[in-house]
Amino acid sequence: MPDPTGTSLDQLAARLVVHGSRFARYASRGPGERRSVVAVRVLANLQHEGPLRIGELTARERISQPAMTSAVNRLEEDGLVLRRADLDDARACVVELTDAGRAELEDFRGRAAERARPALERLSAEDLAVLDRAADLLEQLSDPRSTGTTTA
Incomplete structure (x- = not known):
């Protein structure tokens, strides 16, 4: 089904x-970044969703269980996440974001925003307003409650 611009919804998507x-890759890749993309995404998933099992994190990131376990182990060693018993299943554990993990994620996002800023500064006020609205819409579209899907 075409939209008013003549672009199909599939093409737009x-x-x-x-x-x-x-x-996102352009803004997040900078010299001296210590964390892998997977590590940052684990922190972001935990911030957005709350405590999750390793298997849930594995499914969201579509990587192997051993790779996710390794990533979580590194984050835990650095004090950015902690594991605790799953209240629903005593045999399992959940991974939870710590205050240090929250701070690390915010610092990362701040550095990414700094890298993106020069590109944004070249835009007109009208284009910035369009992007501001687009950011609102992307936030809405990425909310599983509004789309009926799970976040990645």
Whole structure:
């Protein structure tokens, strides 16, 4: 079904995914970044969703269980996450974000915003307003309660 611009919804969705991902990579890759993309995404998942099992994190990131366990182990060693017993299943544990993990994630996002700022400074006020609205819409679209899907 075409929208008023003549672009199909599938084409629009593909463009948003491709260019949104490319922009996120551009902003998040900087000299001296200590954390892997997976580590940052684990912290972000825990901030957004709350405590999760390793298996849930594995499914969200689509990586192997051993790779996720290794990433969580490193984050735990650095005091950014902690494991505790799962209240629903005593045989399992959940991974939880610590205050240090929250601070690390916010610092990372601040550095990414600094890297993106020069590109944004070149835009007109009108274009910035469009991007501000687009950011609101992307936030809404990425909320599983509004889309009926789970976040990645």
